Amino acid sequence: MTPIKKLLLIFIFTLVALYISLPSKFILFGKEISRPGLNLKIKQVEIKKNFDLVFGLDLAGGSHLVFEADMSKISDDKKKTALTSVRDVIEKRVNLFGVSEPNVQVSSFEGKDRVIVELPGIKDTKEASALIGTTAQLIFAQVEGEGEEAKLIPTGLTGADLKSADVQFDQTTGKPVVALEFTKEGTVKFADLTQKNIGKPLPILLDNQVISYPNVNEAITGGKAQITGDFTTDEAKKLAIELNAGALPVPISLVEERTVGATLGGESVSRSVIAGVIGLGMVLLFMVLSYGRLGLVADMGLIIFGILTLALYKLIPVVLTLPGIAGFLLSVGMAVDSNILIFERFKEEKVRRGFSDALEVSFGRAWDSIRDANIATLVTAFILANPFDWSFLHTSGPVRGFAITLALGIGISLFTGLVVSRNLLRVFIREKKEMKK
């Protein structure tokens, strides 16, 4: 393939990337232009992409909660299962709570078992963390003894015997109640229990607190019951969610919380964009001032770098965090490095041999440095990104975001620095030289 053909290919490639990297709606010369997303249907396979940037919690707003599980009463061999079931229960609760795209993961480090919960777009974390944090151990108890000596004896009927829980409103009082439906087994247990306790109370305990103290009038065989307490509608809803999701096998406590409001996030995005544009402008200018025509070529390479990177962020998609944006800006600064290395080399080689020869030699010679140096950076990016979730390294979202954008930036800058600018130089710079002859 001739350099011109290669350039054409790169040009088409860049146009596609440009299309993807444009915002879905933007204003150009006072006109609002909207970029349609991709909706393809090839036989059964449906491809739907709207190519929007995905923002992390610190930019879109949301909450990052870390809970620590109290495993003191769990034997070592059962810890892993317990933690997994904690995660599952939390996941169910969060889903029932109505958070879109929550992220729940476990992390164990030096004997501490944690569950990390990420809730995008949540404003009232107070409610969310309370909902996640309660153990929600539901137990039906029997009362033995009379008066002062009355004792609550837990029965075998627990939250595990529930099929579902629902908020309903009491027809006479209008107050919210939680309607319970038992599983087959639970129905039998409940019928048995009510049979034995006719005329007596059958208290319902949640996390060892009595929440309802109903009296049994007759044996209930239909497998349905109601918890009537002094609830508000929200409290009843929360209880229903907890019961539906099941009880946590171990108690958990909140050890870390980070919540960012959407206002602050949006401000950070616009500030970073301004910083990026100004910084980029300065780099572009600097390259032209330092290297003249060659610098112009590097600038074209850099702009292509920006477009490709943005398109890749959307395609993968990379969850952009504030440090992630910093990583991107840093990689813009580093992206021209390969060009600078080559151009400096070219200055030396130009004295020794012909123009186009010198160019090719510079590319070849500079490659060793570029490869060795960038691999060292990739090593660090790899450790920061921790792709295998090694528990002895950081697993935090922002740091990971930074490492991923940095690593991607290095990869793409190798492509634009070596392939794109090389072909640009071959076509533009060489032809100009031949014209002089």
Place this chain on the structure above:
Amino acid sequence: MNWMKYRPLYLLLSMVMIGAGLFSLFRWGLNLGVDFKGGAMAEYKTQNVISTEEATRKIEEKGIVVSSAQAIGADAYLFRLGNINNDQRGIINTVLSDLGGTSEELRFENVGPSIGPELIKKTVYALIIAASLILLWVTIQFKSFKFGTSAILAMLHDSLVLLGAFSLLGHAFGAEIDFLFVTAMLTILSFSVHDTIVVYDRVRESQKKLGGSLYDLANRAITETMVRSLNNSFTIIFMLVALVLLGGTTVKWFAIALLIGTVSGTYSSPFVAVPILVTWDELLKKLKRH
């Protein structure tokens, strides 16, 4: 140019830089943020301007200890507190909306005391792994332990400069050591080595072609890579300065940390890593002669 002639000067400069940092580290220590120390940090935006003293007094009246309160920009306020629960968090918001018309919680961080020590451990592991892998890579690539070790020593130099600088900045301007600082520190490691490798590469290349003493090769390599090193640093510095000035409060110190690291990393390649390499080589030769 005979760069190696001025080795004592470079040593002096590095010693002054690191010495000042170490002095500050022992004298004032590091200004640790909630990520390391534990505690809570909350940022609020109010409709009307409020006085931080009055807000602090009103919050403390409710029995919540405020360690510091600080105005950010025109209408935002940052409070640092001990670990607080959700009820106390609600109380603060109520107090502030009473004072400032309305109050919006922009960000809230509450970190338990067990997180910090863990963060330090994980950072140390990350540092050790990154440094060992880079040492391995450089040693293999340049077939010499000398090259690898001097690159790592230059890296250590940059880390010390950055840590010392942040101790000073923390003392003078309240710069905090947080999670992002750790990220910056690790990035600087790779940065420092990136630059060093470019110089080494030149040494290796002329060694093959021309031969001669490491002293001369090093001088030659530094001369050849000087403009490149400076220019490359400039482009990175442009991006970082833009971020420091315009990027907002959350990333400001992160960008400053990267900036200090970039400058130190650029300096340390020709003036720390290479001098160590050359001196090591000379010492080895002297030993052999005896």
